[in-house]
Amino acid sequence: MPKPKYEWSAEHEAIRAANHFEIEGSEEMARVFAQMVSVRANSNVLLRGETGVGKTATARLIYALAKARNILAPASQENGNGNGNGNGVTEGQHMHPSWSTFRDQTNRDNAKFVEVNMAAIPEHLVESELFGHERGSFTGSTERRYGRFEEANGGVLYLDEIGEMPVVAQPKLLTALDDPRRYQRLGSNKTNESQFVAVSSTTQNLEEMVAQKQFHKALLARIREREIRVPALNERPPVHREHLVNTLVQRFCERHKIDAFSVDAKALDFLITRKYEDNVRELNFIMKEICQSLVESKRKKITMNDVDHAIAILGIGNREALQREVAEKSPRILTLDEMIRNAIVDSIIRNHFDVPRVLKELGLHRATFYRKLQALEIDMEALKNRRK
Ligand SMILES: Nc1ncnc2c1ncn2[C@@H]1O[C@H](COP(=O)(O)OP(=O)(O)OP(=O)(O)O)[C@@H](O)[C@H]1O
Numbered sequence: 580m581p582k583p584k585y586e587w588s589a590e591h592e593a594i595r596a597a598n599h600f601e602i603e604g605s606e607e608m609a610r611v612f613a614q615m616v617s618v619r620a621n622s623n624v625l626l627r628g629e630t631g632v633g634k635t636a637t638a639r640l641i642y643a644l645a646k647a648r649n650i651l652a653p654a655s656q657e658n659g660n661g662n663g664n665g666n667g668v669t670e671g672q673h674m675h676p677s678w679s680t681f682r683d684q685t686n687r688d689n690a691k692f693v694e695v696n697m698a699a700i701p702e703h704l705v706e707s708e709l710f711g712h713e714r715g716s717f718t719g720s721t722e723r724r725y726g727r728f729e730e731a732n733g734g735v736l737y738l739d740e741i742g743e744m745p746v747v748a749q750p751k752l753l754t755a756l757d758d759p760r761r762y763q764r765l766g767s768n769k770t771n772e773s774q775f776v777a778v779s780s781t782t783q784n785l786e787e788m789v790a791q792k793q794f795h796k797a798l799l800a801r802i803r804e805r806e807i808r809v810p811a812l813n814e815r816p817p818v819h820r821e822h823l824v825n826t827l828v829q830r831f832c833e834r835h836k837i838d839a840f841s842v843d844a845k846a847l848d849f850l851i852t853r854k855y856e857d858n859v860r861e862l863n864f865i866m867k868e869i870c871q872s873l874v875e876s877k878r879k880k881i882t883m884n885d886v887d888h889a890i891a892i893l894g895i896g897n898r899e900a901l902q903r904e905v906a907e908k909s910p911r912i913l914t915l916d917e918m919i920r921n922a923i924v925d926s927i928i929r930n931h932f933d934v935p936r937v938l939k940e941l942g943l944h945r946a947t948f949y950r951k952l953q954a955l956e957i958d959m960e961a962l963k964n965r966r967k
Pocket residue numbers: 599600601602628629630631632633634635636637782823826859860863
């Protein structure tokens with residue numbers, strides 16, 4: 580089968596470049612960008628990928644592109660009584676001649692990127708945060724509050740760490756994320772309507788969470804109308820990583836209004852072959868530290884010395900050295916990963932697969948726990964079956 584060829588317009592390319600979002604040299608990143616460019620009005624997109632791969636950066640770029648593509652238009656709040664679909668545009672309508680340039684421009688200016696971290700909202704406040712509340716609707720609600728759904732009307736709603744959303748609150752979101760998007764403020768029986776692109780993101784294995792009854796199957800189906808998987812840095816070809824290094828240097832230099840630094844061959848080779856646990860974020864931290872030190876010492880070329888120094892200063896080296904030491908000293912000694920894996924498996928079995936108890940015993944955050952399961956290839960179902 581021939582490989583798909585991804586295409587986008589010069590305008591989209593300019594937006595990508597202005598946002599310093601690197602895709603060059605990676606087929607998978609080209610696919611990611613093609614997916615971003617073709618997001619539909621009022622649709623639900625799920626971003627998946629390890630921590631630091633660029634999910635938030637992707638969501639922001641989806642927003643910038645959606646604005647330029649003119650697919651964002653608000654639903655009319657006055658008409659939002661649950662009977663009509665307001666007067667916003669839906670897919671296919673956005674080129675209609677009755678839409679004046681003035682209207683398009685106003686929509687574009689008002690389009691917001693609204694970010695909600697689902698891990699940060701306590702269970703009892705989820706509804707009020709998303710849908711708003713009327714004055715006096717619950718103890719302490721002395722003012723009317725507009726929810727994020729209202730704020731995002733005509734823009735993009737970014738639901739970060741969706742897997743952390745409390746299970747009991749999930750059905751409310753499921754209903755509200757339908758098309759048209761309808762919801763009620765707490766304490767009101769008036770149905771409001773919003774139009775926005777909903778971008779959710781997760782580092783977690785949501786399918787596993789569905790199996791563990793920690794995430795609603797129907798909500799997963801709804802939020803992933805379109806799924807964009809952002810690959811881990813280590814999965815991307817070296818040539819892409821080289822472009823990324825240069826882009827990050829350029830970004831720093833542009834922001835500081837200085838000429839871009841060059842990177843010598845040895846330093847570049849090290850940077851593009853190194854393993855990055857926290858993906859692009861970690862590479863970016865290193866590049867920022869290096870660039871800062873070049874500014875301070877008034878130099879123009881990045882060398883291996885600068886890289887070593889940055890890694891030591893950031894404290895990333897300790898972790899690596901420790902792992903190397905353990906692995907090198909004796910092949911019979913367990914690696915850190917193996918030790919962690921054993922501790923988790925022991926705890927799961929000891930606690931009879933009761934996840935909340937395991938979390939308590941290990942002092943782990945739910946998200947971290949599921950990330951570890953994935954990373955260390957611990958399959959709870961397989962463990963269960965083996966013990967039957
Ligand atoms: N393709 C890319 N080109 C340039 N910079 C990138 C790219 N991807 C990510 N970055 C940069 O890497 C850093 C981390 O990205 P981001 O915060 O989007 O990751 P994330 O996947 O949202 O992480 P988390 O799961 O922790 O929320 C940011 O500074 C971002 O600008």
